[in-house]
Amino acid sequence: MPDTDMAELSSSEYALFASVARIRRVYAGESLFRRGDLGTTMYVIASGLVELDFGEDLVSKSLGPREFFGELGLLIGDHARSADASAITDGELLELRHEEFERLVERSPELISHFLRRAIMRVVLNEQGLIRRLRRRNQDLQAALDSLRATTHQLSQTEALIRSDELTGLHNRRGLVQHLQERQRNHATTGLGLLLVDCDRFKHVNDEHGHLVGDRVLQGVANILRSVAGPGDLACRLGGDEFCLLVKADTRDEVMRYADFVVGTAQGLMQMSQATPLICSLSLGACLVDLDGEWNDWYARADAALYRAKRLGGNRVEWQDDTPAPA
Known part of the structure; x- marks a missing residue:
């Protein structure tokens, strides 16, 4: 009834x-x-x-x-x-x-x-x-939660893709900027060192062996940086054959240990006999980061050191103090 x-x-x-x-x-x-x-x-x-x-x-x-x-x-x-x-x-x-x-x-x-x-x-x-009605409402709520989880997962994947370099899987420039912004929001006080990494004679690799081999070389560089980066560090491909590594460090010696490892690992891989290159020699510019400064200031110091390393023949690390040395 x-x-x-x-x-x-x-x-x-x-x-x-x-x-x-x-x-x-x-x-x-x-x-x-x-x-x-x-x-x-x-x-x-x-x-x-x-x-x-x-x-x-x-x-x-x-x-x-x-x-x-x-x-x-x-x-x-x-x-x-x-x-x-x-x-x-x-x-x-x-x-x-x-x-x-x-x-x-x-x-x-x-x-x-x-x-x-x-x-x-x-x-x-x-x-x-x-x-x-309550059962239907709970079912509707569960369906809404499942949809929300799926959407959140998709957004997370999209955000990861947006801040990641497609070729190497490292962070890209957008990811680097987000990382620096997050440090500022969290008022991070730990010291940082910056390494700018550039492939020596990379154009020759592309011209001699083709772009697929060149891509594998870039992936090899990325693997070295990924292996040395610890929790809180950031490995990034800035574009082309230029990379950077932000590491937690308070002194020049700490930063240089990272830099020497990167250069030495590339040298070791180059000594392995291969018909096509898996890696190339690397030039690095290194400096400590001024937490009160801006990215452009840090980059300018590290870039001055990198330019000096390239000018001296590459396959080496050069250090730059607060005041950039003249070119």
Whole structure:
């Protein structure tokens, strides 16, 4: 039997209820009870409209003449209301408390018995409907969460691609900028060293062996930088055959240990007999980073040292102090 039929009294039931009930005048917007209130009164609408708001994005109900609500408060006693009840329009209600209900039982036990069976069935169906709605809502919420996780994963992958160099997998310039911005936001105070790395005679590798071999050489350089970079360090391909490595360091000696390792590893790989080159010699410019300065200032110092290393024949490291040496 539909819930709307169960909520409406028959003509004989309404006449019986009206014979003992108290009449209450209500006005549009008036609150009858709030969700969670303890109640012992049942209501029958004589005229007007009443809204039951169950909250938590559940569907509200609008009740009209001869429909009843609040029966659990009457049948159970001190029952916590499951909805907010308020008058939509001016109207009248029949109020029934325990003493009025006892009189109903005395007057027509058979009719009241039929009403009680219907009222209990209505409660059961309402609870089952609520459970179904909550289950559907949970399923919808789970689907939304799954979609959100998938979207977040896609965004993370996209962000990783945006800040990564496609050929080598190292950070690109965008990734470098984001790394530096993150350090500034976190007010990082650990010292940094900067290594600018450039491939010696890389154009000759491309011209002599082709761009696929050239790409493998760049990947070899990237592997060296990746192997030496520790937690918090950053290896980056700036473009072409130019790389950089930001390392945690407070002294020149610490930075130079990184630089010597990079140059020495490339030299060792070059000594391996190969028909086509896997690596080329490297020139490095190194400096300490002034945390109060800007990237362009750090780059200028390291670049001055790198230019000097290239001019001296490459395959070496040159150090640059705070003031760039003249070219």
